[in-house]
Every structure is written in structure tokens, then in C-alpha cells.
Amino acid sequence: MPRYNPSEIEPRWQAYWDENQTFRTPENPGQKKRYILDMFPYPSGDGLHVGHPEGYTATDIVARFARCQGESVLHPMGFDAFGLPAEEHAIKTGEHPRVQTQRNIDNFTRQLKMLGFSYDWDRMVATTDEDYFRWTQWIFLVLYDTWFDAETQKGRPIAELPIPPEIATKGESAIGRYQDGQRLAYQDDALVNWCPALGTVLANEEVQDGKSERGDHPVKRIPLRQWMLRITSYADRLLDGLENVDWPFGIKKLQQDWIGRSTGAEVDFFVGDEAAGAAWAEERRSSGFPSEQSGQALRVYTTRPDTLFGATYMVVSPEHTMLEQLTTQTQSEQVREYCEKASFKSDRERADGDRDKTGVFTGSHATNPVNGQPIPIWVADYVLAGYGTGAIMAVPAHDERDFEFAKQFGLVVIPVVDPPADHPQRDQIMAGEGCFAGQGNAINSDAFDGQETNAVKAAVIGMLCEQGVGSEAVNYKLRDWLFSRQRFWGEPFPILHEVDGDGNLTGAKRAVPDRDLPVCLPELEDFKPHGRPEPPLAKADDDWLYVTLDGKRYRRETNTMPQWAGSCWYYLRYIDPKNDQALVDPGKEQAWMPVDLYVGGAEHAVLHLLYSRFWHKVLYDRGHVSCPEPFGKLVNQGMILGGVEFSGYLNQAGQPVSSKQVKRNAEGDRIGPDGSIVKSSTLSEDVVEKKGESFVLKSDPGIRVDSRAFKMSKSRGNVVNPDEVVREYGADSLRLYEMFMGPLEATKPWAMNGVGGVRNFLDRVWRMMVDAKADELVLAAALSDQACDADQNRMLHTTIKKVTEDTESMSFNTAIARMMEFTNFFTRADCRPKEAMQQFLVLLSPYAPHIAEELWQLLGGNESIAKQPWPQWEKEALVESSIEVPVQFNGKVKVKIQVAPDVSKEVLLQTALEDPKVLSLLEGKTIVKQIVVPGRLVNLVVK
RNA sequence: GCCGAAGUGGCGGAAUUGGCAGACGCGCCGGAUUCAAAAUCCGGUGAGGGCAACCUCAUGUGGGUUCAAGUCCCACCUUCGGUACCA
Incomplete structure (x- = not known):
């Protein structure tokens, strides 16, 4: 029986594409190029998730569409294969992470090929390949060799760094230290999560509430020498670059907020002996504002210098370097205790929790410079x-946090900004019993009284500058990027630390020479932690660990790079994946970059996209790439949720409770109206019905139930496996369904019925061309060599137009709807011109490539349909002989009239007014106004 | 709290510059075919009213602009996602 059988057709065409290298990328693009990129996956042991093919199908459609239009397309795929799970697996089983990673990559590759994506598999890269991470290491060395010239806002070679004379005179090693302090890749002490019981350093994700996720052991935060990347230097460049990319507004906003640029002032508050105050002020007036803060002053950063008159106290962070100096004897015990408690809290704990403010008086005072x-x-x-100077001036009248703190500890509140007259709490604020963070006119501010906020800001900064106690300043929320991990399964740093005769580190470092890259991971006996707060690579044999170069002995860096490293630049490697002379050939780079379309999940909105933009800009500054931004257009696919679930609640007695009456108590448990905890239970679709706004039990309409789709997760058991969908419906159906569900960017719930729906459509497409009743595979009798009649021609050409436009704008769901209409129309026709069928198959081919190839061949095509030119629509064919135009009375449609499509305004109105129905409706009424939109409508306003 | 996105039939979703609300699909109902079923094909399907032609009401809620509002403006509600003391 010649029925549509995807499980037979699909593997056959996949093999054909492989053998014929149908989707091979031209080495250099022709007239028009399109670089279409997916965010490459982490090859997890669970295999592909239905969320992956969503974005991948979208890009595949665009890629196939662009090829049919004669463009040169680069559409590659690879794997982000370093990462924690493989290492965890290795610790447990002793199997090398490489083995498991390879197995997972093979499985992912099989699944991706099963879905018929038109990737150029010859260009596949995995971040774990030695000839890939050789270049990751190479780029790290570029970062290491670069300093940021703030004046030109550009990264430059470290050799070009001007050395101040006072450093130069101190000799080689002083110069070296000075340079190290300026490099984009530098070392610093940072806190890590050290778990003594597990004998290993943990990633932040592995720590929950101060305990290890595995085993629930206590975790301590200890300082360790870490690699940092100076991304903060590029903050302004990263901000400005956003103006020139075609990204969703929301993602740009997210990156802007993440970078968090703010402007304000730095101000010094005198903290020395009262007697010395006058001399200090005098000295400052002549010397000006120093770039580093001195011991006699506490420096703060503020965005509201205009409120300086309302600064009634100051606060320093528990880690502030001047804290000890500021703490008086009587307060020292309290302060010490407080700081110790704070040091046990993780960043997260400090942020979360009840947010009740805590603090301790240091015992000392500062002098407010303005009064x-x-x-x-x-x-x-x-x-x-870590933000600003680590100290603030507190203005409780105009800052919520300061106000809360002042209330708690009974500190003085002085309002210095008069809120607008209509502010509901103006009286309270003016009485020092409320907080107002907005703008207004200054009060209680001496000479500045009555001036508006922005004017006062500028004037106060001017005054501070004059007195040498303040200066304009810019700050960013963005922090430097902590770039090292105490892990095995990552890229080793290509850095050597000099050791002296006794085996101690001298502090001097050098880069591994280019010719010695890549630095591969050492062979280890096993992957178990060694029990010291050091990276696992420290377990390696001395053969690996120690290197002699130019007569000096070195110890290798044992940290590894984070998973982000490999994904920062993979889009460049696809352009020239086998090049062993450079990360990418400059000519090819120039020809293919930037990426024209980048599709992936919104979870990478900040980190990945910010990190790779940063690397790209450094490479750009150093002349290794030709464009300032890597990703021209970015699209975020929405999340695919599990199927809709209905859930009802049962009380202790097992009686159903309406969800309307279910609330959450302080502990977060769901409770019923009587305050006792209720249990949630999943209900099947046929015991509920819609009533009004919500769903209720059929058996008891008084009981409301919740209906919601949840994120797919193993624990919820609502994960849909692409392998199963392909087995049951075919890859073309899966592709089509994921595109038909709704707009690409939207969050959408999965519904297996919907897959059946698009499969039904493909079955109809099949029967439109194939005789389903014959024993052999033969064309349907209705297929004909005749030309289309006018109606058929119009259907064909409007379909070409709609599918072309919708595909270009990535409105895949409506393009598919139109192809369904085409199919419904022609299935009904007794005569189906082959010409129309062939053009239709080309339209369908990016969406459902396997069935399109099969039917194309059946209709006599002898080359892959992927090589066919995209159909063009003819304007003349779109024209209809007559159209229906509504005639409205007072904005409501009452009558519909038939007119020629190009009818003029006058004729349209006249036709409407001559229509017998219109005439009868007009009886006894007068037309007050008439609106005529040619080709659209007639609206008569009558009385 | 703040930021972002979104609220349209039983469900997923359509709807050019404001111009016929509900395309297309699922589900459901009816019919044809069949010994019967599956499959297929044809028709119907927002709600309420009427024998009917038709009428009334409907795009989260309440206002507003307009000949005309799902679309524009104001206020609010709900859901989802992100974020969290950044001075």
C-alpha cells in the first residue's frame, strides 16, 4: 500500500543528503551570504529535548529557504562539550569524561540527523577537541597579552603599555608586575566554595543554603588565587554596541541592566582627628581630589550628590579595608562579631532572607563636607x-534602604528634596517620617534651596571639585569575570608559573609559547578529589606539571576555564574549522561574518551573549576579526512546556476543595479554608469542564480546579522525547508541529493531538499527489499536465506570496496554515496541474524536507528539491475578478456587496447606495456622514 | 519591589496603516462510505435569543479618542519569565 510512511522515507533521504553532500557550504560565499547559527547544545546524557528542535527547525527552514533563493548559506552545528555532569559521572564511575562526552555527542548527532537538519556536518566542532581548544587557549593568551587603553577605548598589546618612570627604574620584575596589573586576564584572590568533607571546591550551583548539594556537608568560603577577565573595561563598548544590533528589545534591556552604568560622584568624608580637619581641607583645596583614597578620608560613591545635605550617617561594608581603623575600642568586639557573622553568609543568603537590615556602630564619626x-x-x-567604593553616605529621607536602616536604629532623617505638591505622602516626607527617592526642589540645603534636583547635582559636584573633596564618577554593576574553575573537565590555562630552586613559586608567569599549544589535559589515575583546596589538575604527574623552558623551571597553571570559554567564539571556528595556522582565515572571516541570524533560548540573554561579545571586541581590537559585533540578528525561541494539566485539591478527609479557597501559608504550604494543609492531585481532562472564567469538576461545578502547563522536567514526568515522536509521527511532523504551535518567541504548551493534526496534513499532501488506492506507488489520477485555471492560479500564487513573506519574517505558523489551505483546495479539485504541485513542494520543502523530496522525485524531479529555485509569485495572478465589500451602518456590518477589486471611491459608494438591501435599510433615515475606503468598506452614519 | 512578555471560542492560535474578530489546526456534533470498525470524504461548531429572515452580546476589567478599537491613550487586575539591598 503506497501510504505515506515517514519511517521509510526519512532515513533514505537523510542518507542521500549525506552521500551527495547536498548541504556542503561553499568555501567562500557568492553574491549574497547568510550565516545562520543555532546556539550549540551541551550534549547531556538525556539526549535531545523537544526544546532543541524548536530553534533548530526555525533556522533550518531559513537556511533551506535562503539556499533555494540562491544565497550562499553557512549553517553549522557543534557541541559545547566541557561541563560538570561528565566530570561527576567520571568521579562516580572512573570512566574518563571524554568517553562519556563522545557517547553523548554521538547520540546527539544521531538525533539531529534523524530530524533532517541541513547542517554542513563537515564543519562540526566540539569544544573538547584538542584542535578546537588549542584556539580557545590561544585567544586566552590574546587576552593575557592585551591591556585596555581607556583613552582610545581600545585593547592594545601589552608591549605598548606605557611604563611610568618610577616603575621603570625599579627593574624587570617591577615592570612585569605593573604589566600583570593591567592585563585583560589577571590573577586575584577570590572566594571559592570549599567543602572539606568532600575534599573539593564546588561550583555555586552545587551549593545550597551553605551545604553541598551532594551529601549535605558544610561549605566554607575561602580565598583562592583565581583568573579574572577585565570585562569591566569594555563596559561602555558593550553598552554602545547594542545600538547597532537587531536584537529583541527585552534582551538589550537585560544586558544594559546587567552592565548597569550609573553616573554620580565620589565624595571624601574626613574621618581624621577633629583638630586636623581644617588643615586637611586646606590641603585638599590646593592639591585637588586624589585618584586613590587616603587614610584620612572615607570615600563614597553616590548617584545623588544633590542630597549631600541630608547625609546623616555613613555605612561601610563588613569587608571594607578602613573598617579596622574606623572602629573604636569600645565597639571593636561588637564589630568583630558582626563581621564574622557576615562572612559566613553567602552572597545569596545576604541577598535573600527576610531582608531585615542589620548593622553595628563603629564608634567613629566623619565630617559631612558640605556643612x-x-x-x-x-x-x-x-x-x-564590590560596588562603588564599598562605602556609602546614607540619606534616609531619600533612599528606601537608608530609610529602613535609620528607622531600625533610630538615626536622624533630614529631608532635603521637596516632593511635588501632589505627592500623597508629602507631609510625612517633609516631617522626616517618609522616604522620597524622586526628584524635586532642594530644601535644607543652604545656597541650593529651591533649585531642581539635576541643577543641584551639577552645582554640588562643581563645589566638591573646587574643594578637592569630590569628583564626577561613573560606576557599573558589571564585575570582572571570574574565569577559573577548580575542575578537571575544562580547558587548561596555557600559563606557566616560575618556580625557584626550592620549588616555590616566584610570582613570575609566562605564557605557553604558541608552538606548544594546545596544552592538553593530563592523564589521571582517577577523577576523585584529592582533598586539598586546589584544582584536580594538581594531582597530575610531575611530567605534566613541571616544564623547563629557556633554562627556567615552571609549574603549570592547574585551574581550568569555565564552560563559557568554548562557547565564546565557536561561531568563528565554523567558518574555517580545520585551519591549523589560525583560529580562522582572515579572508573567510571577512566573507562570512557577522552571523546574520542567531537563534537560541533566552536563558543566555546575558552571560553567554555578553561574554562572547566581549571576546569578539578584544579580537576586533587586536585585528583578528573584522566586525565589531558578532551577532547581527538575534531571536529567542520560547520555551515549550509540558501538556496542560488539571489539578484539584483534597483536604485531610479526602474531600475536594475549590482552588479558589486554597491559599498559601507562611511556610509556603497550600492550605484550605479551615487552615489545614491540602493535597494537590492531577485530574484527567474528561472529569473537568469550563465554567465561566475557570475550569470546574463536572461532578461538582462548585469545585474550581487549576489548569496550567508546566516546564518539562524529569521529576514531573512530563518530558516529551523526540525519538518517540519521530517513531510515531515522523520527523517532518515533529518539525511542522513545533513550527505550527504558535509564534517562535512564545511560550507554548505541548499537545500530542497537535502532532497528529500536522501529520494529518502531510497525509493529505501525500494523497493529493499519490493514488492511495492503487497497489503500486503511482501518481493520483487527478494530476494533470494542464495549466492551472484562474482560480487555481490565484490559489497557487497567493500561497507562494504568503509562504515567501511569512518564511522571511519567521512567521512559520501562518505559512503552514496557508499551505494547509492550499492542500484543502487542491484535494477538492478533480484536476491538479503538476506545475502547481511542483511549485507547492518547493514551498513545503524547508518545512517538511523528506516528504517534499520524495514527492518531488515521484513527480519526475531528478535532483534534490533543495537545489530548486524558490517560486516567484505573479502579481497579475493574485487579482480577483470581484471582491466582497462590507457596508456598515454606524460601524456595524449590515450588507455585503460585490464589486470589482480596483473600483474607485465614487463607484464603490454609488454601488453601495444602489444596493436594494441598503436602500431598504435607509428608508426613513438620513445619512449624516459617509466613509468610503476603496477595496475595504463603506460606512454610512445614519440618523 | 523592579524589569520584560502576555491576556482573543472547550484548547493551540489568526487578524496589513485602526477597517468584516475567530484564518489554520485540535476537540466536539452530524452525514456519506462500510456487514462493522479503523481510515477517508462532506458539512456544522463563540455565547444568548428567534419558526425564520435576523437580532443582541462578545478579544482580562473600567474609562477615553474615533464614522470605526483586539489594535491607539489613561487607570487597574491576572498570569508567565527574569532579577534582587548596585547607593
Whole structure:
């Protein structure tokens, strides 16, 4: 029986494409190029998730569409294969991570090929390949060799870094240290999660509530020498670059907020002896504002210098370097205790929790530079060490956090900004009993009284500058990127640390020479932790660990790079994946970059996309790439949720409780109206019905039930496996369904019925061309060599137009709807011109490539349909002989009239007014106004 | 709290510059075919009213602009996603 059988057709065409290298990328693009990129997956042991093919199908459609239009297409795929799970697996089983990774890559490759994606598999890369990470290491060395010239806002070779004379005179090693302090890749002490019980350093994701996720052991935060990347230098460049890319507004906003640029002022508050205050101020007036803060002053950053008159106290973070100096004897015990408690809290704990503010008085005071008032200095963990100067001036009247803190500890509140007259809490605020963070006119601010916020800001900064106690300043939320991990399964750093005769580190470093790249991972006996707070690579044999170069002995860096490293630049390697002389050939890079379309999940909105933009800009500054931004157009696919679930609630007695009455108590448990905890239970679709706004039990309409789709997860058991969908419906159906579900960007629930629906469509397409009743595979009798009649021609050409436009704009769901209409129309026709069928198959081929190839061949095509030119629509064919135009009375449609499509305004109105129905409706009424939109409608306003 | 996205039939979703709300699909109902079923084909399907032609009401809620609002403006509600003391 010649029925549509995807399980037979699909593997056959996949093999054909493989053998014929149908989707091989031209080495250099022709007239028009399109680089279409997917975010490559982490090859997890679970295999492909239905979320993967969503974005992959979208890009595949665009790629196949562009090829048919004669463009040169680069559409590659690879694997982001370093990562924690493979290492966990290795620790447990002793199997090398490489083995498991390879197995997973093979499985992913099989699944991706099963879906018929038109990737150029010859260009596949995996970040774990030695000839890939050789270049990851090479780029790291570019970062290591670069400093950021703030003046030109450009990264430059470290050799070009001007050395200040006072450093130059101190000799080689001083110069080396100075350079190290300026490199984009540098070392610093940072806190890591050390778990003594497990004997290993943990990633942040592996720590929950201060305990290890595995085994629930306590985790301590200890400082360790770490590699950092100076991404903050590029903050302005990363911000400005966003203006020139075609990205969703939301993602740009997210990146902007992440970078978090703010402008304000740095201000020094005198903290020395009262007696020395006048001399200090005098000295500052002549010397000006120093770039580094000195011991006699506490420096703060503020975005509201205009509120300086309202600064009634100061706060330093528990980690502030001046804290000890500021703490008086009587307070020292309290302060010490407070800081110790704070140090046990993780970043997350400090942020979460009840948010009740805590803090301790240091015992000392500072002098407010604008009015000479002494104000107390506190220490509190609501001030972060890593932002600004790690200290603030507190203006409780105009900052929510300061206000809360002041209330709690009974500190003075002085309003210095008068809110707008219509502000509901103006009286409270003016009385110092409320907080107002907006703008207004200054009060209680001496000479500045009455001036508007922005004017006061500028004036105060001017005054501070003059006195040498303040200066304009810019700050960013963005922090430097902590780039090292204490892990085995990552790229080793190509860095050598010099050791002296006794085997101790001298502090000097050097890059591994280019010719010695890649630095491969050492062979280890096993992957178990060695029990020291050091990376696992420290377990390696001395053969690997120690290197002699130019007569000096070195120890290798034992940290590895984070998973982000490999994904920062993979889009460049696809362009020239086998090049062993350079990461990419400059000519090819120039020809293919930038990426024209980049599709992936929104979870990478900040980190991955920011990191790779940063690397790209460094490579750009150093002349290794030709464009300033890597990704021209970005699209975020929406999440695919599991099927809709209905859930009802049962009380202790097993009685159903309406979801309307279910609330959450303080512990987060669901409770019924009587306050007792209720249990949620999943209901099948046929015991519920819609009533009004919500769903209720059929058996008891008084009981409301919740209906919702959830994120797919193993624990919920709602994960859909692509292998099963392909087995049951075929890859073309899966592709088509994922595109038909709704707009690509939307979050959508899965419904297996819907897959059946698109499969039904493909069955109809099959029967439109194949005789389903014959024993052999023969064309349907209705197929004919005749030309289309006018109606058929119009159907064909409107379909070509719609599918072309919708595919270009990535409105895949409506393109598919139109192809369904085409199929419904021609299935009904007794005569189906082959010409129309062939053109239709080309339209269908990007969406459902296997069935399109099969039917194309059956209709006599002898080359892959992927090589066919995209059909063109003819304007003349779209024209209809007559159209229906509604005639409205007072905006409501009452009558419909038939007119020629190109009818003029006058004729349209006249036709409408002559229509017998219109005439009868007009009886006894007068037309007040008439609106005529040619080809659209007639609206008569009558009385 | 803040930021972002979104609320349209039983469900997923369509709807050019404001111009016939509900394309297409699922589900459901009816019919044809069949000994019967599956499959297929044809028709119907927002709600309420009427024998009917038709009428009334409908795009989260309440206002507004307009000849005309799902679409524009104002206020609010709900859901989802992100984020969290950044001075």
C-alpha cells in the first residue's frame, strides 16, 4: 500500500543528503551570504529535548529557504562539550569524561540527523577537541597579552603599555608586575566554595543554603588565587554596541541592566582627628581630589550628590579595608562579631532572607563636607564591598534602604528634596517620617534651596571639585569575570608559573609559547578529589606539571576555564574549522561574518551573549576579526512546556476543595479554608469542564480546579522525547508541529493531538499527489499536465506570496496554515496541474524536507528539491475578478456587496447606495456622514 | 519591589496603516462510505435569543479618542519569565 510512511522515507533521504553532500557550504560565499547559527547544545546524557528542535527547525527552514533563493548559506552545528555532569559521572564511575562526552555527542548527532537538519556536518566542532581548544587557549593568551587603553577605548598589546618612570627604574620584575596589573586576564584572590568533607571546591550551583548539594556537608568560603577577565573595561563598548544590533528589545534591556552604568560622584568624608580637619581641607583645596583614597578620608560613591545635605550617617561594608581603623575600642568586639557573622553568609543568603537590615556602630564619626556636621559611621552588610567604593553616605529621607536602616536604629532623617505638591505622602516626607527617592526642589540645603534636583547635582559636584573633596564618577554593576574553575573537565590555562630552586613559586608567569599549544589535559589515575583546596589538575604527574623552558623551571597553571570559554567564539571556528595556522582565515572571516541570524533560548540573554561579545571586541581590537559585533540578528525561541494539566485539591478527609479557597501559608504550604494543609492531585481532562472564567469538576461545578502547563522536567514526568515522536509521527511532523504551535518567541504548551493534526496534513499532501488506492506507488489520477485555471492560479500564487513573506519574517505558523489551505483546495479539485504541485513542494520543502523530496522525485524531479529555485509569485495572478465589500451602518456590518477589486471611491459608494438591501435599510433615515475606503468598506452614519 | 512578555471560542492560535474578530489546526456534533470498525470524504461548531429572515452580546476589567478599537491613550487586575539591598 503506497501510504505515506515517514519511517521509510526519512532515513533514505537523510542518507542521500549525506552521500551527495547536498548541504556542503561553499568555501567562500557568492553574491549574497547568510550565516545562520543555532546556539550549540551541551550534549547531556538525556539526549535531545523537544526544546532543541524548536530553534533548530526555525533556522533550518531559513537556511533551506535562503539556499533555494540562491544565497550562499553557512549553517553549522557543534557541541559545547566541557561541563560538570561528565566530570561527576567520571568521579562516580572512573570512566574518563571524554568517553562519556563522545557517547553523548554521538547520540546527539544521531538525533539531529534523524530530524533532517541541513547542517554542513563537515564543519562540526566540539569544544573538547584538542584542535578546537588549542584556539580557545590561544585567544586566552590574546587576552593575557592585551591591556585596555581607556583613552582610545581600545585593547592594545601589552608591549605598548606605557611604563611610568618610577616603575621603570625599579627593574624587570617591577615592570612585569605593573604589566600583570593591567592585563585583560589577571590573577586575584577570590572566594571559592570549599567543602572539606568532600575534599573539593564546588561550583555555586552545587551549593545550597551553605551545604553541598551532594551529601549535605558544610561549605566554607575561602580565598583562592583565581583568573579574572577585565570585562569591566569594555563596559561602555558593550553598552554602545547594542545600538547597532537587531536584537529583541527585552534582551538589550537585560544586558544594559546587567552592565548597569550609573553616573554620580565620589565624595571624601574626613574621618581624621577633629583638630586636623581644617588643615586637611586646606590641603585638599590646593592639591585637588586624589585618584586613590587616603587614610584620612572615607570615600563614597553616590548617584545623588544633590542630597549631600541630608547625609546623616555613613555605612561601610563588613569587608571594607578602613573598617579596622574606623572602629573604636569600645565597639571593636561588637564589630568583630558582626563581621564574622557576615562572612559566613553567602552572597545569596545576604541577598535573600527576610531582608531585615542589620548593622553595628563603629564608634567613629566623619565630617559631612558640605556643612561640617559630624555623622556616625556604621558597618552593615546591606552595603556591598564590590560596588562603588564599598562605602556609602546614607540619606534616609531619600533612599528606601537608608530609610529602613535609620528607622531600625533610630538615626536622624533630614529631608532635603521637596516632593511635588501632589505627592500623597508629602507631609510625612517633609516631617522626616517618609522616604522620597524622586526628584524635586532642594530644601535644607543652604545656597541650593529651591533649585531642581539635576541643577543641584551639577552645582554640588562643581563645589566638591573646587574643594578637592569630590569628583564626577561613573560606576557599573558589571564585575570582572571570574574565569577559573577548580575542575578537571575544562580547558587548561596555557600559563606557566616560575618556580625557584626550592620549588616555590616566584610570582613570575609566562605564557605557553604558541608552538606548544594546545596544552592538553593530563592523564589521571582517577577523577576523585584529592582533598586539598586546589584544582584536580594538581594531582597530575610531575611530567605534566613541571616544564623547563629557556633554562627556567615552571609549574603549570592547574585551574581550568569555565564552560563559557568554548562557547565564546565557536561561531568563528565554523567558518574555517580545520585551519591549523589560525583560529580562522582572515579572508573567510571577512566573507562570512557577522552571523546574520542567531537563534537560541533566552536563558543566555546575558552571560553567554555578553561574554562572547566581549571576546569578539578584544579580537576586533587586536585585528583578528573584522566586525565589531558578532551577532547581527538575534531571536529567542520560547520555551515549550509540558501538556496542560488539571489539578484539584483534597483536604485531610479526602474531600475536594475549590482552588479558589486554597491559599498559601507562611511556610509556603497550600492550605484550605479551615487552615489545614491540602493535597494537590492531577485530574484527567474528561472529569473537568469550563465554567465561566475557570475550569470546574463536572461532578461538582462548585469545585474550581487549576489548569496550567508546566516546564518539562524529569521529576514531573512530563518530558516529551523526540525519538518517540519521530517513531510515531515522523520527523517532518515533529518539525511542522513545533513550527505550527504558535509564534517562535512564545511560550507554548505541548499537545500530542497537535502532532497528529500536522501529520494529518502531510497525509493529505501525500494523497493529493499519490493514488492511495492503487497497489503500486503511482501518481493520483487527478494530476494533470494542464495549466492551472484562474482560480487555481490565484490559489497557487497567493500561497507562494504568503509562504515567501511569512518564511522571511519567521512567521512559520501562518505559512503552514496557508499551505494547509492550499492542500484543502487542491484535494477538492478533480484536476491538479503538476506545475502547481511542483511549485507547492518547493514551498513545503524547508518545512517538511523528506516528504517534499520524495514527492518531488515521484513527480519526475531528478535532483534534490533543495537545489530548486524558490517560486516567484505573479502579481497579475493574485487579482480577483470581484471582491466582497462590507457596508456598515454606524460601524456595524449590515450588507455585503460585490464589486470589482480596483473600483474607485465614487463607484464603490454609488454601488453601495444602489444596493436594494441598503436602500431598504435607509428608508426613513438620513445619512449624516459617509466613509468610503476603496477595496475595504463603506460606512454610512445614519440618523 | 523592579524589569520584560502576555491576556482573543472547550484548547493551540489568526487578524496589513485602526477597517468584516475567530484564518489554520485540535476537540466536539452530524452525514456519506462500510456487514462493522479503523481510515477517508462532506458539512456544522463563540455565547444568548428567534419558526425564520435576523437580532443582541462578545478579544482580562473600567474609562477615553474615533464614522470605526483586539489594535491607539489613561487607570487597574491576572498570569508567565527574569532579577534582587548596585547607593
